[in-house]
Amino acid sequence: MHNNELDSFIAAGILNRMNPKGWKAFITCPSDTVTSMNGVTIHAEQPLEFSSKADAVLIGSGSKTRDIARDTDLLARIQLDPARQMIGAQCSGTLLLSKLGQLGDLPACTDLTTKPWVIEAGVKVLDQPFYANGNIATADGCLASQYLAAWMLMRAGTREDAEAAVHYVAPVGQKEEYVAQAIGSVIDYLPNSIATSAA
Amino acid sequence: MHNNELDSFIAAGILNRMNPKGWKAFITCPSDTVTSMNGVTIHAEQPLEFSSKADAVLIGSGSKTRDIARDTDLLARIQLDPARQMIGAQCSGTLLLSKLGQLGDLPACTDLTTKPWVIEAGVKVLDQPFYANGNIATADGCLASQYLAAWMLMRAGTREDAEAAVHYVAPVGQKEEYVAQAIGSVIDYLPNSIATSAA
Numbered sequence: 026m027h028n029n030e031l032d033s034f035i036a037a038g039i040l041n042r043m044n045p046k047g048w049k050a051f052i053t054c055p056s057d058t059v060t061s062m063n064g065v066t067i068h069a070e071q072p073l074e075f076s077s078k079a080d081a082v083l084i085g086s087g088s089k090t091r092d093i094a095r096d097t098d099l100l101a102r103i104q105l106d107p108a109r110q111m112i113g114a115q116c117s118g119t120l121l122l123s124k125l126g127q128l129g130d131l132p133a134c135t136d137l138t139t140k141p142w143v144i145e146a147g148v149k150v151l152d153q154p155f156y157a158n159g160n161i162a163t164a165d166g167c168l169a170s171q172y173l174a175a176w177m178l179m180r181a182g183t184r185e186d187a188e189a190a191v192h193y194v195a196p197v198g199q200k201e202e203y204v205a206q207a208i209g210s211v212i213d214y215l216p217n218s219i220a221t222s223a224a
Numbered sequence: 225m226h227n228n229e230l231d232s233f234i235a236a237g238i239l240n241r242m243n244p245k246g247w248k249a250f251i252t253c254p255s256d257t258v259t260s261m262n263g264v265t266i267h268a269e270q271p272l273e274f275s276s277k278a279d280a281v282l283i284g285s286g287s288k289t290r291d292i293a294r295d296t297d298l299l300a301r302i303q304l305d306p307a308r309q310m311i312g313a314q315c316s317g318t319l320l321l322s323k324l325g326q327l328g329d330l331p332a333c334t335d336l337t338t339k340p341w342v343i344e345a346g347v348k349v350l351d352q353p354f355y356a357n358g359n360i361a362t363a364d365g366c367l368a369s370q371y372l373a374a375w376m377l378m379r380a381g382t383r384e385d386a387e388a389a390v391h392y393v394a395p396v397g398q399k400e401e402y403v404a405q406a407i408g409s410v411i412d413y414l415p416n417s418i419a420t421s422a423a
Contacts, residue, residue, distance in 0.1 A: 152397060154396050168234075197368065
């Protein structure tokens with residue numbers, strides 16, 4: 026899949042801070058093993074089809090996303106339902122989200138390399154790290170994966186959960202700053218009820 | 225090894241931005257496959273012994289580091305030479321660096337959980353994201369792995385290399401801020417010649 030490890034592992038690592046509360050993030054892959062764009066081979070924890078059962082799905086990026094965007098057999102294995110799932114994508118993953126028909130009229134975040142292809146797919150590309158509307162979120166920049174995780178934590182957990190998870194992974198001596206930046210990057214895109222109770 | 229994926233993959237991902245200039249970061253493991261603390265199985269790109277041949281070595285963290293710190297057979301497979309290698313460690317990896325005899329009298333960064341064990345090993349623990357002296361660096365907080373990578377890039381590449389790599393992985397709309405924070409976190413710990421020419 027030639028994925029970018031940063032996207033997937035940062036978000037999964039942050040979400041797995043919630044293991045004690047019953048959350049579990051799995052790495053899903055189209056085959057039993059996949060080799061990343063940097064040459065690291067990993068084993069799928071779940072097949073791609075698991076995405077239809079999950080409460081939340083994040084689509085990372087990689088160097089082969091344009092090929093995948095044309096692979097209708099592979100895309101057909103990803104059945105998403107934003108009525109009951111939180112769905113996020115980042116960087117070139119946004120192109121797949123668009124090809125999966127999930128963006129509709131929403132604007133989205135993506136990287137500079139993928140931008141022309143996302144625009145060609147009819148999507149307005151935003152120049153900001155994170156955007157969400159309802160159950161659909163996009164982010165850009167590998168390290169913005171922390172914002173997708175924070176958004177999910179605030180939506181399905183609490184603001185305290187999101188703050189604690191980001192606090193844990195942030196550099197020592199810069200933790201308050203990282204937490205404020207993560208919450209600040211996502212809070213405008215939460216339903217009013219959550220944003221208000223969290224403020 | 226029950227490693228923390230964030231440490232290893234963030235640093236490796238940033239360093240591999242230098243592939244076009246001939247750099248290559250490898251994930252090394254004590255066995256052919258290892259399963260992370262979050263359940264992800266990965267294949268070693270190089271055996272642990274590769275650490276003696278590398279120009280630079282980073283020791284990540286994990287939930288089993290205290291066991292590894294007592295595993296003298298495993299530690300004996302890691303032969304480091306700071307006279308010719310840049311060596312970094314983060315979070316509980318700092319405990320291993322100490323057990324490997326590489327910290328000497330240097331203070332170091334480590335996480336709150338590992339802190340008592342590092343203090344017990346006779347090391348002064350700093351409350352900051354990054355510290356380096358000569359060829360030995362330590363960092364704390366999973367996301368501080370970007371500072372270890374930036375330090376290596378500034379030492380063995382150029383300031384422009386470090387800025388470009390961090391710029392690439394940083395969130396859109398916050399890239400300048402991330403670059404300034406990364407450079408600012410490491411520049412005081414570079415040899416005067418580099419810090420001066422880079423300023």
